[in-house]
Amino acid sequence: MTAMPEQTEAVAVQVRYFAGARAAAGVPEETVRLSGPTTVSDVISAVLDLRGEGLAKVLPACSFLLDGVAVRDRGTTVPASATLDVLPPFAGG
Template identity: 75%
Template sequence: MTAPPEQIKTVAVRVRYFAGARAAAGVQEETVRIPRPGGRAVTVSDVIAAALNLHDEKLTKVLPACSFLLDGVAVRDRGVEVADDATLDVLPPFAGG
């Protein structure tokens, strides 16, 4: 039996980095754990902040230009709630032609 969402102490999110974001992070993917003080919801902004805390300024420079997919859906509002075991893809701008 799993605990109700309000009783989960942290949310674990798989963060996958692509292209320049991968180079800046130095890893292809990682699991980021975000605390839920008082059982509050965890948002995309919280996941991004937690990921930035794990890395140096290289990622800090790349992330503002990135777009994000949460479980395969484009994120327009970084206040969107993130469920435990979600996947957040970090996509830097891609050059095309």
């Protein structure tokens, strides 16, 4: 019996950029399509490939929300049709 290769479905992730991340990306949001399974790290790599050096300078200081929940582990699996928010540090007062 021959094993069938696993079918991986594409995962579409809506990425939304805020404040300085939006300025660095040059767009307020975009949809990134990746082969599943996908992690937060995979999505970050994909947007870096799309948006380049300006965003690369901002991302290390950013925090991320996956469907509204803070992400501490970039190895977190991203479900299909998820939203990843990219949040640079905010000054308050």
